[in-house]
Amino acid sequence: MFLSREGRRFTDESTEMRHGHVFREVSYQHFPVQPMNIVFDETMRLAGQLSPGRDVLPVGHMVLDEGYEWSSDNQAEIDKGWIVKADTLAELAGKLGLDPAVVETSVHRYNEACADGVDHSFGRNPETLAPVATAPFYAVSGPPLLGWSSGGPRRDGHSRVLDTAGSPIPGLYAAGAVSSTYSAAKDGGFHIADAFAFGRVAGAHAAARATAGD
Known part of the structure; x- marks a missing residue:
C-alpha cells in the first residue's frame, strides 16, 4: 500500500506504471506526483524481488554501470538500509517519521477493504487486494521518479x-x-x-x- 508523507493512503496502488500519463479519475495525468512510502509485510517481502532483474528491466545506473543484482528475497537491500524494517507498524511509523496512530489506522482500513473485497476509498481492483498483516513490516520511501523526458519547446520545420x-x-x-x-x-x-x-x-x-x- 502507498502512504503519503502524513501516513495516509492516497490512491489506487494498482494503477499501471507506464511511460507518459496514466488514465485515472477521467483524465490522463502523471503518476505518482508526490513522495510516498510503499508499505508491505513479510508475505510480500518473500513473494519476490521488489526491483526487476536486468532480464526484465535492464535500465538504471546501478544495474548498467555497477552491475547490481537485486536479491531474490530483498534481504540484502534490507541489510543495506534501502528497505526499512520493523516488528510493528508503530515502530515502522516511528522510523519513517510518521504518526503511529495514523499509520495503524490507514493499514487497518486497508486490511478491512482486503477482507471485504471492496476498496471503498479508491476503487482498487479486488483481485489485487492483499492485506498488510504479517510481521515484520517494511517500507521503501522516495520521491516520484523520472527516468527521462520527451519533448519540450515547440519548433517549426527549420527546427x-x-x-x-x-x-x-x-x-x-x-x-x-x-x-x-x-x-x-x-x-x-x-x-x-x-x-x-x-x-x-x-x-x-x-x-x-x-x-x-x-
Whole structure:
C-alpha cells in the first residue's frame, strides 16, 4: 500500500506504471506526483524481488554501470538500509517519521477493504487486494521518479524554437530529446535519430542565416 508523507493512503496502488500519463479519475495525468512510502509485510517481502532483474528491466545506473543484482528475497537491500524494517507498524511509523496512530489506522482500513473485497476509498481492483498483516513490516520511501523526458519547446520545420505566440526565436534551435518528434516512443534510439535529422536541419538553417548575415 502507498502512504503519503502524513501516513495516509492516497490512491489506487494498482494503477499501471507506464511511460507518459496514466488514465485515472477521467483524465490522463502523471503518476505518482508526490513522495510516498510503499508499505508491505513479510508475505510480500518473500513473494519476490521488489526491483526487476536486468532480464526484465535492464535500465538504471546501478544495474548498467555497477552491475547490481537485486536479491531474490530483498534481504540484502534490507541489510543495506534501502528497505526499512520493523516488528510493528508503530515502530515502522516511528522510523519513517510518521504518526503511529495514523499509520495503524490507514493499514487497518486497508486490511478491512482486503477482507471485504471492496476498496471503498479508491476503487482498487479486488483481485489485487492483499492485506498488510504479517510481521515484520517494511517500507521503501522516495520521491516520484523520472527516468527521462520527451519533448519540450515547440519548433517549426527549420527546427527553430517557437515562442508562446508561435513565432520563431532568432538563433534558437532544438533537436533530439529536448523537442522530440517521437513523443512516448522514445526507446530504440529515437532521440538519437531526431538529433541527427533535426540537428542537420537546424545546422543548415543556421548556416544559411550566417551566410546571409542575419
